Amino acid sequence: MYVTLCEVRYNSGMRPTYLEVNLSQLKQNLDNIRAKVAPAKVLVVLKANAYGHGVDGVAPFITPFADYIGVAIVEEGIHLRKMGITKPILVMGGTLREQLPDFLDYDLTLAASSLDLLTAVDQLAQSTRKQLKVHLKIDTGMERIGVREYEAEPLIEKSLACSQFVRIEGIFTHFANSEVSPSYIEETASGEEEEILRTDIVPASLQLERFQEVLSIYEKRSVPHPPIRHMANSGATLSLPESYYDMVRPGVLFYGVYPARDIEKTIDVKPAMTWKSKVVYSKVIKPGRSVSYGSLWHAEAETRIATIPCGYADGYFRRMTNQGRVIINGRSYPQVGRVCMDQFMTNVGADDVQVGDEVTLLGNGITPEELADWAGTNEYEVMTNISARVPRVFVGGVQ
Ligand SMILES: *Cc1c(COP(=O)(O)O)cnc(C)c1O
Numbered sequence: 129m130y131v132t133l134c135e136v137r138y139n140s141g142m143r144p145t146y147l148e149v150n151l152s153q154l155k156q157n158l159d160n161i162r163a164k165v166a167p168a169k170v171l172v173v174l175k176a177n178a179y180g181h182g183v184d185g186v187a188p189f190i191t192p193f194a195d196y197i198g199v200a201i202v203e204e205g206i207h208l209r210k211m212g213i214t215k216p217i218l219v220m221g222g223t224l225r226e227q228l229p230d231f232l233d234y235d236l237t238l239a240a241s242s243l244d245l246l247t248a249v250d251q252l253a254q255s256t257r258k259q260l261k262v263h264l265k266i267d268t269g270m271e272r273i274g275v276r277e278y279e280a281e282p283l284i285e286k287s288l289a290c291s292q293f294v295r296i297e298g299i300f301t302h303f304a305n306s307e308v309s310p311s312y313i314e315e316t317a318s319g320e321e322e323e324i325l326r327t328d329i330v331p332a333s334l335q336l337e338r339f340q341e342v343l344s345i346y347e348k349r350s351v352p353h354p355p356i357r358h359m360a361n362s363g364a365t366l367s368l369p370e371s372y373y374d375m376v377r378p379g380v381l382f383y384g385v386y387p388a389r390d391i392e393k394t395i396d397v398k399p400a401m402t403w404k405s406k407v408v409y410s411k412v413i414k415p416g417r418s419v420s421y422g423s424l425w426h427a428e429a430e431t432r433i434a435t436i437p438c439g440y441a442d443g444y445f446r447r448m449t450n451q452g453r454v455i456i457n458g459r460s461y462p463q464v465g466r467v468c469m470d471q472f473m474t475n476v477g478a479d480d481v482q483v484g485d486e487v488t489l490l491g492n493g494i495t496p497e498e499l500a501d502w503a504g505t506n507e508y509e510v511m512t513n514i515s516a517r518v519p520r521v522f523v524g525g526v527q
Contacts, residue, residue, distance in 0.1 A: 142519055144406040145438040148491075149181045151189045152524035153400040157384050158193055161376070164395050165365060168372040169195035171218065171358065173379035175204055180443075180511040181383060181401055182520030184211065189525050191215045196356075198377055202227045205236040218263055218298075220377075222273045232258040237297065241265040241273040243283050246290070253293035262287070263298030264354065268338040269330035270304045277338040284345050287354075298356035298375075301339045306332045306363030306371075306387075332364065336371055362387040366394050385496050385507045402491030403514065407456065408471070409435035410483050419473050420465030425450055432476045434461075436487050439470040443514035444489065445503035452502045455488040456481050 162170055172194035173179070178186040183204075191197060191213050199205050200221040208217055218237040225248050231238050232253065240246040240262045253260045264287055267274030275283045287296045339359055346353040357373035362381035364371045380387050384399035413419070413433050418426045427433075434456065440446040444467055452463035454474055461474045461481075474487075490499055496507040503510065 143437070143517075144404075144408070145436075145442060146404060146519045146521050147180075147182070147514055148402040148404060148521050148523055149185060150400045150402075150524045151186070151522055153384060153398055154181075154186065154190060154382065155193060157382050157397040157400070158190065160395050160397060161365060161378055161381060165360075165369075165372050165376050169356070169375040171196040171198045171375055171377045172382060173198040173377060174208065175200035175220070175379075176512045177516075179379065179383045179508070180514045182522070183207070185520055185522035187211060187213055189522070196375060198379075202230050202236060206230060206234050209234040209236070216261065220302075228252050229256075232256060232260055235261075237261040237263055239263050239265040239273075239300075240283070240287070241267075242275060243286055246283065246286055250286075250290045250294050254291045257293065259293055259295065261295050261297045262290075263300050263356070263358075264296065266299065266301040266339060266342050268301045268335040268342075270302050272302070274301065277342050280342045281345060284342075288349075288351060296354050298358060299343070299354045300356075300358045300377075301335065301342075303332055303335055303359070303361055303364055303371075305329050305335075306361055306368060332368055332371070335359075336368070363391060366391055380508055380511075383511065385511070389497065399491065399496060401511065401514075403489040403518070404491075405436050405438050405487040405489060407434045407481060407483050407485045407487060408437040410476075410481055410485075418465070420468060422466050424466050425464040427475075432479065432481060433464070434474050434476050434481045434485075434487075436472055436474060436489075437470065438489065438518075439468045439472055441469045441515060442518050443510075444472060445499075445505070445510075445513070447503045447505075448499070452489075452499070453494065455492055455494060456485050460493075 172190055174183050174187055174197055177183050187208055194215060197215050197217045198220050199217060202219050205217045205219050216237055220239055222241060228249050238249055264283060265274040266280055267276050343353055356375050358375040358377060359373055360371040360376040362378040365376045365378040365381060381397055384397045386393060411433060412430055413427050415427055415429050419433060438444050446467045449466045450464060453460050461476050463472055464475045465473050488494060496510050499510045500507045
């Protein structure tokens, strides 16, 4: 049974700066995704510390509701096995030959991204007489890892000839641009809006076609395709039902964030993380005094400055210097002066903000999109960048 923490209290040793993760919201997001994609299965992506949410709390809670688990690297798969997770786990990223024994020892599913890797793992499985599950990785336009659609035939041939120890359970590919439309609007020098057709991007429809081409190899040979064909990331889960096949792999969407600003929100999801802290120092400064390293901000008039015990070492980007905002006592205040490694300052004006007042850095109206804009990055990096120094507190799990 999963232990629910319904109340967040300060306990000695826990920082006042912490990330609250609402497990019920994650479950709701998963339920809503499932309702849209059924009967396709859902692979829950738990890579990168569960997109920063804290895999140690998210994994035990969510895995009973997942059909498959996805991680990026073998170490993440081993970590989940050591936690006692028994659901199938696909290691989606690239794998080195020397890492193959870990797949056998920890019952992890290999993304076979080259003929060499598939051959090597077949040999290893035979010599150790251990069973292994494999998903063939096809590259239809990402040019990252995988066998390109025009060279897939030998991979499939080899997969059909693998020993009894290797089970070819799946075949998959990954979108490069599922959330981007091939045209976009740009303002010209004269101020007019012009529609630009991007010819340099590989549209989702072309990748879908290429994947279909690979799958037709099975048809031509009158052999069954691997039982789990999958392709859709968050963008495609929202907008491209033709790409669902047997399973979808929505990452950021499961965490309640849309993969692009202009994408149609065909599934209702909400963020599950709230980043909180407490004012650790509060004082009024004189006009003309500067705040923080490099003196990048000066007080024009007497004003109150509140210090927050959170910095770029916690994942509050240094790039947000003089850009960010926080909420204290229900009001929004600007971050001022250089963000330091472990602290930053906010200008609260004439308001009575005192030591110990609760601060929200993300959530309660501050969206991951806003943080991404302030930091000049995307929502994915905002979430995955919240460092290990920030304790994760899990609330709202099912009893
Ligand atoms: C990370 C990842 C996903 C999830 O991507 P989102 O954009 O977060 O939905 C899906 N498939 C693969 C192979 C990935 O590496």
